[in-house]
Structure formats: C-alpha cells, structure tokens
Amino acid sequence: MRTAPETVENSRDQAKDVRPLTGNEAIARGAWEAGVRVAAAYPGTPSTEIMESLAEYPAEDLHAQWSTNEKVALDVAMGAAFAGKRALASMKHVGLNVAADAFMSQSYIGVNGGLVLAVCDDPGIHSSQNEQDTRIYAQLATVPVLEPSDAQEALDYTKLAFDLSEQFDTMVIVRGTTRLSHTRSPVTVGPRKDVAARPFVENPSKNVMIPAHARRRHAVVIEREEKLKEYLETATINRWETGDASFGVITAGTCYPYVREVLPNASVLKLGASWPLPEGLLRRYCESVERVFVVEELEPVIEKELRALGIKAEGKRFFSRMGEFSPELVRAGFEQAGVLEPRAQHRSWALEPLVRPPVLCAGCPHTSSFMAVRASGARVAGDIGCYTLACLDPLRGLDTTVSMGSSIGNAIGMSKAGDTKPVMATIGDSTFLHAGIPGLIDAVYNQANITVLLLDNHITAMTGGQEHPGTGKTLRGEEAPKVDYEALVRAIGVTWVRTVDSYDLAQMYQTLREGIAHRGVSVIISNRPCVLDPVKIKGPALSIVNEQCNACQSCMNLGCPAMTWGEDTFEGRHKVKIDQSLCIGCTLCAQVCTVDCIKPPSTITTAAVTQ
Amino acid sequence: MNRSNASSSSVESGQLRPTAAAAKAREPMNVLIVGVGGQGVIMVSKALASLAQSKGFEVKQSEVHGMAKRGGTVFSHVRFGPQVWSPTIPKGEADILVALEWAEGLRWLSYLKPDTGIFICDTKRIVPPFACLNRRPGAPLRYSRETPAEVKQHVAEGYAIDATQMAEELGNERAANVVLIGALSTALDFPPEDWEKALSQFVPKKTIAVNLEAFRLGRGWINEARTRVGVATVPAEAVPASMEAGYSVRLEITQQWCKSCDICVKLCPERCLRLNEERVVELAQPEKCTGCRLCELLCPDFAIRVHLDTAVPTQGAQA
Numbered sequence: 040m041r042t043a044p045e046t047v048e049n050s051r052d053q054a055k056d057v058r059p060l061t062g063n064e065a066i067a068r069g070a071w072e073a074g075v076r077v078a079a080a081y082p083g084t085p086s087t088e089i090m091e092s093l094a095e096y097p098a099e100d101l102h103a104q105w106s107t108n109e110k111v112a113l114d115v116a117m118g119a120a121f122a123g124k125r126a127l128a129s130m131k132h133v134g135l136n137v138a139a140d141a142f143m144s145q146s147y148i149g150v151n152g153g154l155v156l157a158v159c160d161d162p163g164i165h166s167s168q169n170e171q172d173t174r175i176y177a178q179l180a181t182v183p184v185l186e187p188s189d190a191q192e193a194l195d196y197t198k199l200a201f202d203l204s205e206q207f208d209t210m211v212i213v214r215g216t217t218r219l220s221h222t223r224s225p226v227t228v229g230p231r232k233d234v235a236a237r238p239f240v241e242n243p244s245k246n247v248m249i250p251a252h253a254r255r256r257h258a259v260v261i262e263r264e265e266k267l268k269e270y271l272e273t274a275t276i277n278r279w280e281t282g283d284a285s286f287g288v289i290t291a292g293t294c295y296p297y298v299r300e301v302l303p304n305a306s307v308l309k310l311g312a313s314w315p316l317p318e319g320l321l322r323r324y325c326e327s328v329e330r331v332f333v334v335e336e337l338e339p340v341i342e343k344e345l346r347a348l349g350i351k352a353e354g355k356r357f358f359s360r361m362g363e364f365s366p367e368l369v370r371a372g373f374e375q376a377g378v379l380e381p382r383a384q385h386r387s388w389a390l391e392p393l394v395r396p397p398v399l400c401a402g403c404p405h406t407s408s409f410m411a412v413r414a415s416g417a418r419v420a421g422d423i424g425c426y427t428l429a430c431l432d433p434l435r436g437l438d439t440t441v442s443m444g445s446s447i448g449n450a451i452g453m454s455k456a457g458d459t460k461p462v463m464a465t466i467g468d469s470t471f472l473h474a475g476i477p478g479l480i481d482a483v484y485n486q487a488n489i490t491v492l493l494l495d496n497h498i499t500a501m502t503g504g505q506e507h508p509g510t511g512k513t514l515r516g517e518e519a520p521k522v523d524y525e526a527l528v529r530a531i532g533v534t535w536v537r538t539v540d541s542y543d544l545a546q547m548y549q550t551l552r553e554g555i556a557h558r559g560v561s562v563i564i565s566n567r568p569c570v571l572d573p574v575k576i577k578g579p580a581l582s583i584v585n586e587q588c589n590a591c592q593s594c595m596n597l598g599c600p601a602m603t604w605g606e607d608t609f610e611g612r613h614k615v616k617i618d619q620s621l622c623i624g625c626t627l628c629a630q631v632c633t634v635d636c637i638k639p640p641s642t643i644t645t646a647a648v649t650q
Numbered sequence: 651m652n653r654s655n656a657s658s659s660s661v662e663s664g665q666l667r668p669t670a671a672a673a674k675a676r677e678p679m680n681v682l683i684v685g686v687g688g689q690g691v692i693m694v695s696k697a698l699a700s701l702a703q704s705k706g707f708e709v710k711q712s713e714v715h716g717m718a719k720r721g722g723t724v725f726s727h728v729r730f731g732p733q734v735w736s737p738t739i740p741k742g743e744a745d746i747l748v749a750l751e752w753a754e755g756l757r758w759l760s761y762l763k764p765d766t767g768i769f770i771c772d773t774k775r776i777v778p779p780f781a782c783l784n785r786r787p788g789a790p791l792r793y794s795r796e797t798p799a800e801v802k803q804h805v806a807e808g809y810a811i812d813a814t815q816m817a818e819e820l821g822n823e824r825a826a827n828v829v830l831i832g833a834l835s836t837a838l839d840f841p842p843e844d845w846e847k848a849l850s851q852f853v854p855k856k857t858i859a860v861n862l863e864a865f866r867l868g869r870g871w872i873n874e875a876r877t878r879v880g881v882a883t884v885p886a887e888a889v890p891a892s893m894e895a896g897y898s899v900r901l902e903i904t905q906q907w908c909k910s911c912d913i914c915v916k917l918c919p920e921r922c923l924r925l926n927e928e929r930v931v932e933l934a935q936p937e938k939c940t941g942c943r944l945c946e947l948l949c950p951d952f953a954i955r956v957h958l959d960t961a962v963p964t965q966g967a968q969a
Binding site (some may be wrong): 059086165189217218221222223224225252293296297299300303365366367385388390391392393394395396397398399400413414415427428432433435478589591592593595596598600602603605608610611612613620633634 | 680686687696699700703708709710711712713714720721722723734735736737738740741753754756757759760777778779781783785786787788789791792793794804815823843881912913915916917919921932941942943944947948
C-alpha cells in the first residue's frame with residue numbers, strides 16, 4: 040500500500056513549526072528559506088500574493104519589488120542571478136507571454152546565482168483571458184518545471200528549485216495553479232539558509248547571446264536536459280506509490296490530491312517535475328501496470344511524451360483539455376474509463392441560480408468614464424483591468440479586449456482600417472505603464488486618429504490594490520518617484536492632453552467630445568482613486584426622495600451595486616432605492632437623475648427618505 | 651447533533667476494491683461556506699480552519715479570489731480530518747453548508763450530502779444590479795424565488811436564520827457572519843470556549859465583545875430552533891407579480907423638433923433608437939423598446955413622447 044508522504048508526517052510533528060499557509064505564501068516562504076536576495080513581479084491573479092508575502096520578510100534579507108511588467112521583473116531577477124545572488128520572478132501564466140523574449144534567451148545563458156520563476160496557471164479561467172499551459176513554455180525553452188501539489192510541497196519544491204538551478208545551470212520553473220495558490224494547508228517551516236555570495240562571472244561566451252555564442256549554448260542546453268532527465272530518474276520528488284497492478288495513474292501537481300480522493304488505494308506515479316520526463320522511470324512504471332492513465336489539467340504534456348515513447352497511455356480521452364479539475368471530474372473520467380463503478384446520481388433540485396457576475400464597485404470612477412464613453416458613440420478597444428467589466432450590461436461600453444496594453448494598438452488598427460465611428464482606446468494606469476506606452480508612441484509616430492482614455496485610479500486595482508510607478512509608493516510602502524502622465528504623454532509627442540475629474544460627468548462627456556473632435560492622437564486622463572485601495576473610500580450616502588422618483592431607471596444604467604429596486608412602482612416600473620451601507624456618495628446617480636430626486640441626506644427630511 | 655463522526659454518510663463510495671471501510675474512517679468533515687464579496691466568508695472559514703488545526707486535524711481551506719471582491723460569488727471549502735486529499739469538496743459531499751446570503755445558499759445546495767447535510771443560511775438578500783435591469787413595466791426582480799419552506803423539503807436539516815437582523819440588533823450588522831458561526835458551532839464537536847478563542851483571533855480587536863455576543867446569539871438561536879424544528883421566515887417574500895402582459899409602447903416623435911443632437915440615441919439603455927437618413931430620430935428596434943421614457947426625459951426639445959397604451963397601473967399598488 041502507499042506510504043504516507045513525508046510531508047504529512049512532518050506536519051503532525053508538534054515539535055516543528057507548522058503554520059497554515061496558502062500555496063503562494065509557501066512559495067514565498069520557500070524562496071526566503073532558500074536565501075533569495077532579489078525578487079520581482081508584476082501582480083496577476085492567482086500569483087499576486089507570492090510577492091506580497093515576500094515583502095513581509097525583512098528588507099535586510101531580500102529586495103522585493105513590483106516591476107512595471109513581467110518582462111522587466113524577469114530581467115531584474117536575471118540581473119541578480121548574473122550578479123551571483125539567488126533571485127525569483129513571479130507572474131501569472133499570461134505574464135510569461137510578456138516575459139517570453141527574455142525567458143527564451145535565459146535558458147541558453149543559464150545562471151550564476153540560482154534563478155527561479157514561479158508561474159501560476161489559471162485552469163478554469165477564474166480571472167484571466169485564457170488558460171494556457173506553462174509546461175508547454177518549459178518544453179519550448181528546455182527548462183525544468185516543478186509542480187507542487189499542496190502548500191508543503193510548494194515550500195519544499197521552491198527550495199529545491201534554487202538548488203537545482205545552481206546544480207544544473209538553468210532557470211527552474213515552479214508551476215502553481217489557482218487551486219494551489221489559494222488553498223491553505225499546514226506547512227512545516229524552517230530557517231533561512233545562508234547562501235554564500237558568488238561573484239559576478241565575466242564570461243561573455245555564456246552571458247552575451249550573439250549568434251556564435253548562442254549556437255554553442257544550444258548544445259549545452261540540450262545536454263543539460265539529458266542530465267536533468269538522468270537526475271529525475273531517481274529524484275525523490277517523483278513518488279511511485281504502489282497499488283493494484285490492473286491500472287496505474289501518472290499525475291502531477293494539483294491533480295494528485297484529486298486522484299487520491301477518488302482512488303485512495305490505486306497505483307500512482309506522482310511526478311514532482313512535469314518537464315523534462317525521466318524515460319526509464321516512466322517505462323518501468325508503465326510496465327508494472329496493465330493500463331496507464333494520465334491525469335493532467337490542460338494540455339496532454341505527459342501523455343504525449345508517453346506516446347512518443349511508444350507507451351499506450353490514456354488521458355485526454357477521459358480527462359478534459361479544458362477547465363479546472365475537481366474530484367467529481369476525475370471520478371467521472373475513471374467511471375467513463377470503466378475503472379470505477381458509476382455512482383448513483385443523487386437527486387438534485389433543479390434551481391435556476393441567480394446571475395451574480397462581478398460588478399464595478401459603488402462609486403467606481405470607471406463607471407462614469409464608461410457612461411461618457413457610451414455617450415460618445417465611439418468604437419472602443421478595451422484593455423485588462425476592472426474596467427473590462429464595462430463590457431457587461433448595463434454599461435456595455437467596450438468592443439474588444441485582448442491582452443495587457445493591446446487597446447492602443449488595436450485602436451490604431453481600427454482607425455487605419457477606416458472604422459466609420461470615432462475610435463477610442465480605454466486603458467488603466469497600471470496597464471498603461473505595463474504595456475501601453477509603446478502603443479501610444481506608435482500612435483503618435485503613425486499619426487493615428489484615436490482618442491486614448493487613460494483610466495487613472497492610482498492603483499493596480501483588479502489584483503487587489505498593488506502599488507506601481509504611478510502611485511508614489513514601492514511594494515514595501517516606501518516613498519518613490521511618481522510618473523507624471525501628462526508630462527510623459529506630452530514627451531512622446533501627444534499635443535492634445537486633458538485631465539478630468541472622473542466624478543464630473545458633464546465634464547467627462549464634454550472632454551470626450553472634444554478629444555474625439557481633435558484630429559490625431561488625443562489623450563484624456565480620467566482621474567479619481569479606486570474606492571477600495573489603497574484606502575477604502577466612504578462618504579455620506581445619498582438617498583432617493585421616493586415621492587419624486589419616476590422610476591425612469593436612468594440611475595440604474597450605471598450598474599451601481601448600491602442601487603436597487605424599491606417596493607414602490609411608477610407606471611409599473613420599480614422605483615429605486617439606495618443601499619446606505621454601500622453608497623459612498625460619489626453623486627454619479629444624482630448627476631444622471633432625470634427628475635433631480637437623489638439627494639444628500641442633509642437636504643431632505645427623514646420622512647421623505649425611502650429607507 | 652454531534653457530527654464530528656461524519657462517516658455515517660450513506661453516499662456510496664464506489665471504490666473498485668473492498669477498502670471502503672478503511673477509506674471511510676479517514677473521510678474528512680466537509681464544510682462549505684458561501685456568500686457575496688465583502689460579507690466575511692473568508693473570515694468564517696479561517697476561524698474554522700484554525701480551530702480544526704488546533705485540534706490536530708489536517709486542514710485544507712480553499713477559496714477563489716480574483717473577481718470575488720467586486721460583489722461576485724465567494725466560496726470557501728474547509729475540509730478537516732485525519733487525512734484530507736482534495737482541497738475542494740466534491741458535489742454532494744458537504745456535511746454542512748453555511749450561506750451568508752439567501753440566493754448563494756441556494757446556488758450551492760447541490761453540494762450538500764443528500765441524506766445528512768445540514769443547511770444553515772442567512773435570509774439576507776443581496777440583490778445584484780443584474781436583477782434590476784428589466785425596464786418593462788411590471789417586470790419582476792430577477793432574484794431567487796424559493797422560500798425557506800420549499801428549501802426545507804430538499805435538505806436533510808435546514809435552518810434559515812435572519813442573522814443580519816440579529817447582528818443589527820446587537821449594533822453591528824457586520825457581525826452577521828459570526829451569528830452564523832454560532833449556528834455552525836452547534837453542528838461540530840468543538841467546545842464553545844475554543845470557538846470563542848479562535849474567533850477572537852480573527853475579528854478586529856475593537857469588535858471582540860460584540861462578536862462574541864453574536865456567536866452566543868447564533869448558537870442559542872439554533873439550539874432553540876432545533877427543538878421546534880424551526881425555520882425562520884424570510885422577509886420580503888412578496889415579489890411584485892408580473893404585470894407585463896397587455897401593454898404596448900408607442901413613441902410619438904415630432905420630427906420638426908428633433909435637432910439631431912443624438913442624446914437619446916446614445917443614452918437609450920436598450921440601444922433601440924437611431925438617426926435616420928435625414929438625421930432625425932426613429933425607433934429602429936421597436937421590439938426592444940421597454941417604454942422606460944428615458945429618451946422623453948432627456949430630449950432637450952420635447953421631440954419624443956412615450957405612450958404606454960394599456961391599462962397599466964400608474965401606482966404600484968401590487969408592491
């Protein structure tokens with residue numbers, strides 16, 4: 040029978056320091072224990088908390104920073120590795136696309152100080168624009184991927200990743216998923232390792248990727264992969280858990296606990312590294328069982344490798360290439376494969392679930408920006424941020440959203456293609472700094488006729504309120520220089536720039552009209568802080584004079600979560616009421632009210648208030 | 651209702667080999683906690699997880715962040731026992747479902763064990779903006795219509811508790827989640843003192859007293875409710891009946907008065923107006939028009955009048 044994994048034994052040992060940590064916190068802890076000295080990231084769900092937790096360790100131990108984007112973050116970490124220090128970059132899966140250029144060359148260069156890349160995939164697309172599989176990138180770059188299955192392994196594997204990085208002269212990926220990142224489980228923590236400083240190694244043939252060097256390095260990379268495979272043949276992170284020989288399951292990462300949940304006694308080969316794959320071990324395992332299943336989320340990386348080895352493995356036939364797995368889905372796959380008896384379906388009550396998508400917050404400055412965008416009648420290229428929610432009813436304010444910073448380039452293309460509507464790009468402050476600036480320079484250079492609405496809410500809002508170069512604060516909360524958007528935009532050649540108070544709806548409408556009328560590139564900065572971060576904003580709530588409300592629903596067009604239907608009706612339509620605990624007093628609803636019946640509490644008598 | 655030994659579930663294990671008994675003894679306790687962003691779901695699950703861990707259980711607590719902060723659905727799976735594999739609770743295997751909001755409780759109902767699951771739900775209704783988008787006269791609120799009495803038919807043991815009201819009476823509406831923890835505490839085998847200790851770690855220091863009171867209130871309420879197999883009533887069960895039938899909308903447009911300003915076209919919530927070739931407004935998609943009158947109200951030149959041609963009541967008596 041299977042032996043209990045070491046980690047579980049450890050966590051029961053009362054003498055040890057056991058803490059409940061999320062996968063992200065455990066990766067941060069692992070990096071700290073491994074003696075990491077420089078860490079950089081751009082926030083992105085589900086990876087954000089890795090860098091936030093690292094920033095909680097003493098500044099004397101490590102430098103941790105938010106970078107402007109993932110490529111810069113990886114470059115920074117790489118620089119520290121060049122300098123002989125252990126370094127970490129963390130990002131979400133699509134962040135690796137941004138960092139890919141540096142990532143691919145880094146593989147050829149290798150490391151001096153250990154370099155670990157923590158990448159969090161998002162199977163099921165909880166908060167992303169796709170569900171790409173980072174393991175494919177690892178194959179492409181020929182770098183190893185470790186896949187922890189719980190928080191304890193997240194810590195252990197991160198530490199191991201630094202050792203492997205230095206041992207094999209390679210960057211190492213620690214791949215998480217949303218489920219690992221956001222599951223809290225007991226973790227045995229240890230002390231920080233004192234890593235001897237290595238000096239910078241002046242070795243241009245390794246560190247300078249000109250064609251002559253790169254050709255030689257490619258051979259080294261391929262050789263390195265063979266050495267890694269050899270190491271993984273016997274590495275303890277690959278666990279062969281024996282069981283009935285009628286079938287066996289090869290799995291890795293967060294799929295492993297699902298397999299164990301539904302097949303507590305089956306034979307399992309749990310791979311600690313999902314790339315590269317040790318051929319001998321795989322062959323021996325597959326020969327030990329009659330039928331081989333591969334349970335892996337997203338792409339059939341392991342399955343394809345097995346097939347390339349001529350092994351008949353079954354995987355994606357029963358376990359989908361799409362979405363996040365669960366015990367239910369894994370069970371269903373094994374039922375379909377005839378390994379498990381189908382379970383009696385339990386009766387279920389067919390309920391129509393309430394539609395409750397995420398919405399912009401009460402008082403969100405994006406609300407007024409998108410009311411104005413709508414009134415402008417423009418074709419709108421959107422971008423990544425909370426404001427992507429403006430594509431939903433009732434704002435329905437944007438036509439496209441692709442990836443970080445795409446809005447401006449998309450807008451240039453639309454305008455050059457001759458869209459009959461005025462063309463606008465909407466982009467948040469953090470996204471603009473991340474990847475919007477080259478697009479804007481392109482627009483100026485190519486003399487595009489577009490309007491760029493820069494939605495400056497002074498924070499990286501969607502990932503929970505992180506600092507960036509426009510906020511004037513660092514990751515650790517220290518004072519920092521602050522980007523002056525108007526000066527920046529003028530410096531790259533935009534002549535028409537206006538800054539508007541997002542809460543002044545009339546001014547927003549008017550400025551957008553003027554910006555659109557301007558021929559060439561116009562930039563409008565919609566300026567108001569996020570209502571949640573860095574400080575939660577709460578002003579006196581407004582109320583509705585119920586007698587005067589004509590239920591026109593004009594205010595409901597804002598999609599404000601503080602506004603809801605009251606019991607009274609007018610012409611059969613519900614009058615509106617304002618949830619006093621949610622309303623922050625932004626006054627946008629009062630500005631769009633057709634009969635001027637939304638008032639601050641002081642101007643109406645209590646008797647006239649709906650609540 | 652000491653249910654720490656939850657392995658008495660009648661759910662078939664479905665294993666191939668006869669190791670079900672051994673597997674069952676290791677089955678974890680599954681508590682699913684759900685609600686809406688900002689209600690304190692994560693706090694409840696953290697308190698429970700920390701308590702279970704202090705008792706020597708292996709604990710996994712899994713949630714999904716991201717969009718949840720913006721008024722979306724929030725859920726947290728807490729599993730504890732001698733050994734826990736999956737961080738998420740399989741459908742149909744939750745021992746207890748604690749819901750901080752009524753429609754969210756209904757959404758996750760299918761996760762409860764059909765024969766033994768306990769449903770503890772606040773009757774608080776948080777109506778999302780999406781539920782209030784239909785502008786047709788008489789359109790119903792798009793919110794769950796199931797009542798506690800109906801839900802009772804579909805769960806092994808169910809409690810609908812007006813926790814928000816109870817917390818409000820204590821002077822802190824935000825303690826509603828702790829009232830529910832009080833209720834939850836009766837379903838698990840941990841002493842109340844330990845619950846109170848765990849809670850004190852997770853609520854803001856200033857609010858410990860009111861939260862402990864809330865905890866005791868919830869615990870007391872459910873003990874009493876259990877003796878009378880109680881189901882509290884849900885407030886505001888009366889949803890206005892649909893009056894949608896039998897009315898039609900007619901737009902009267904005085905063409906000479908329209909100066910092509912386009913305001914009505916751009917601000918029509920249904921996008922059913924347009925300027926025609928003479929740049930005069932016209933109703934392009936009459937089937938979409940709800941008769942909300944917004945164009946009439948916004949037109950600076952009184953060029954649009956909306957007629958609701960039926961016996962639609964002008965007063966909301968039905969409400």
